[in-house]
Amino acid sequence: MSRFVETLVASAQRNSGENGRGLTTGEPEQPRFRTWGRVHADALRIAGALGAELEPGAAVAVLAADPALIAPAVQAVWLGGGSVTMLHQPTPRTDLAHWAEDTLRVLKMIGARLVLLGPPFEQLSGLLDENSIAHRDLAALAESDAAPLAGPVEVGEDATALLQLTSGSTADPKAVRITHGNLHANLLAMVEAAELDAERDVAVSWLPLFHDMGMVGCLTVPMAIGMSAVKVTPADFLARPLLWPELITKYRGTVTAAPNFAYAIVGRRMARADDGDFDLSSVRFTLNGAEPIDPAAVRTFTEAGARFGLSPTSMVCAFGMAEATLAVSFAPLGRGLEVDVVDGDALEHRRAEPVSPDTPRARQFALLGGPLPGLEVDVVDDDGRRLGDRQVGRLRIRGAAVTPGYLTVGGPLSTQDSAGWLDTGDDGYLVDGQVVICGRRKDVIIMGGRNIYPIDIERAACEVEGVRAGNAAAVRQEAGSRRERFAVVLESRLAGDEAAEKALRKEVAARVVDAVGVRPSAVVVLAPGALPKTPSGKLRRAATATLIPTD
Structure with a gap:
């Protein structure tokens, strides 16, 4: 066997x-x-x-x-x-x-x-x-x-x-x-x-x-x-998110995992809970992966959990993908959330230059640790040349856990090149052996020679009161053309109120300009639950693009 x-x-x-x-x-x-x-x-x-x-x-x-x-x-x-x-x-x-x-x-x-x-x-x-x-x-x-x-x-x-x-x-x-x-x-x-x-x-x-x-x-x-x-x-979790910490308390859970949005939801709800409602002192490993990690959401969870005995060092940020079976890298245990702060302008030109957090247009990325045993990760440019630390390029993985291929409607499809490398489809870089993910390459918005990552636009939009946390999408328009632009599509309970929608669109546009220096072509406000998503909760950008009014 x-x-x-x-x-x-x-x-x-x-x-x-x-x-x-x-x-x-x-x-x-x-x-x-x-x-x-x-x-x-x-x-x-x-x-x-x-x-x-x-x-x-x-x-x-x-x-x-x-x-x-x-x-x-x-x-x-x-x-x-x-x-x-x-x-x-x-x-x-x-x-x-x-x-x-x-x-x-x-x-x-x-x-x-x-x-x-x-x-x-x-x-x-x-x-x-x-x-x-x-x-x-x-x-x-x-x-x-x-x-x-x-x-x-x-x-x-x-x-x-x-x-x-x-x-x-x-x-x-x-x-x-x-x-x-x-x-x-x-x-x-x-x-x-x-x-x-x-x-x-x-x-x-x-x-x-x-x-x-x-x-x-x-x-x-x-x-x-x-x-x-x-x-x-x-369904149990969505019906009652605090069931998660309740079960950890009841069974003295030590290990758990979730995407970033779930930590944000539960963090906000735990902040309103009464003292003594939970006992999270048994937890030593809370894995955060499957979607971009927002340091602010992590802090919301760990700070709210501290009142119930949760150690802030339990948070383990990770990089994973089905093509690697599951896990590619884990941040070091016992250190909690660690971020790399880089210059936003340099990042748009594919350089991750470290700066202080109070630098204008500074960007924060969670450090995702080094590759797990049996796996390799490297970064290459578009010509396949290996890049050094803090140079942004294409992330590749290789190792025993990497799939040999896909099944598609057109038949089997190999995933590895002749040297065994699999292109992850992500842009990122390495720093001191740790992986940093900037975003999906196919979603990068290129304007005036600048590489703008949707996550920066989406985080700025979600900072506006009235926008549902984690429910904003920056979508490329006319990709590859001289007129490449982007729109922001978001969910809000204000949808349907014409005056409130107008004010929300104006505030979101202003916040995005502050963050990335470019104004969206449109801000579309949808009712809660209307953003197209995959069965696992990820944004379907192609489907979202169809919701943007044409000129």
């Missing part, structure tokens, strides 16, 4: 007794705990019930919300030699016709032979029947009395374990092919870099399992090393 599957089996064997570590689900209404040994036994039973439908190399898609069902289901697929694809989940606001069209394209792209359906998505079985796609009821499989799979199926290190759907903004789906070897390499690297201790650490997470940080970091890693984990759903 692969080394990854060996870790799953070993974890189950170590945690098969009454005192074994495992997975807690069902909070806050009906908490349920199962040891990893129990999860493994359930996985063997599910694999046995699937029989010939599960075979080496089979692509199996999963559409379910309950982590209690998902955990044994994905392990069952791995034990049977198949690959897992977590389908993006429709929400109450999703256009089901569009979702169905996109999902059918994904299933065809990955060559899925089977879909495992769990609550609340059983009603979609008719759609699958109409398109001759086999499916099984996951809840029924979990209760099956079929003979369990005798043991793991032999697969090689290059066999596909996970087909991670990307959350890009294009219409065409794409899946990152993660091998058993990739998974094993990255989970070991994360264990080492985060100093995870299966006997001591407890992970608490609400992250979606169709996203790499939720699936790999907050479910697969605990399952593989036998670390206790508490898992709720994104």
Whole structure:
């Protein structure tokens, strides 16, 4: 069996007794705990019930919300030699016709032979029947009395374990092919870099399992090393964000992870909570990744959490991407948020010159640490020449955790060049061995020879009262032309009030001019929830551009 599957089996064997570590689900209404040994036994039973439908190399898609069902289901697929694809989940606001069209394209792209359906998505079985796609009821499989799979199926290190759907903004789906070897390499690297201790650490997470940080970091890693984990759903978190610190308090959580926006939301709410509502003194590792890190949002969270015992040094800023399985770099442990302050004018000409924070147009970037064990990161110019410290260029990664390729609607696509390097698509630089991300290269706004990063515009817009935090997008217009410009599209509860909208647009434009020295061509105000986003919450810039009125 692969080394990854060996870790799953070993974890189950170590945690098969009454005192074994495992997975807690069902909070806050009906908490349920199962040891990893129990999860493994359930996985063997599910694999046995699937029989010939599960075979080496089979692509199996999963559409379910309950982590209690998902955990044994994905392990069952791995034990049977198949690959897992977590389908993006429709929400109450999703256009089901569009979702169905996109999902059918994904299933065809990955060559899925089977879909495992769990609550609340059983009603979609008719759609699958109409398109001759086999499916099984996951809840029924979990209760099956079929003979369990005798043991793991032999697969090689290059066999596909996970087909991670990307959350890009294009219409065409794409899946990152993660091998058993990739998974094993990255989970070991994360264990080492985060100093995870299966006997001591407890992970608490609400992250979606169709996203790499939720699936790999907050479910697969605990399952593989036998670390206790508490898992709720994104819907649980969005309904009551303070459930997150409540669960950390209840279970003495030590490890957690989230995108930057979630720390901002919870920080603001904890600031209004009563003394004694939470006890966060057990937390030692709060990973911040998956989207640009705003130092102000980090400070909002750590300062609010300090009243409840949270150590400010627990914050670990990180760089990750599905193409590296999950993690590329972690900031050094025990140091908390560290920023690099650079001259904004020099940055626009691809130089990261350090300045004091009170310098006009200074820019702050979170330091994201050095590459994890087994990975390399470098920076090159457009001609592929390696750049030195503080020179801004194209970030590349190489190593055992890096995917060999994508599956696309047009067929397989390699990701690495002849030397094994993968272009991340990010602009950034290195300083003292640590990674700094400036922004996505394709989103850079070029005006008068200056490289303006959307994040600077978006942070300036979000500083204006009335703009929803984290819900502003700077969008390129007429890219590559002499008249390249940009617009700002934002969400506000003031949408629909003509006078209030006019004042908000004026203030946002002025704040953006102060920040980057250029006025947006337009400021568009939308109602809350109207900004187009991917299923994992990232802005869909191409779709956002269609919301800008034409001249």
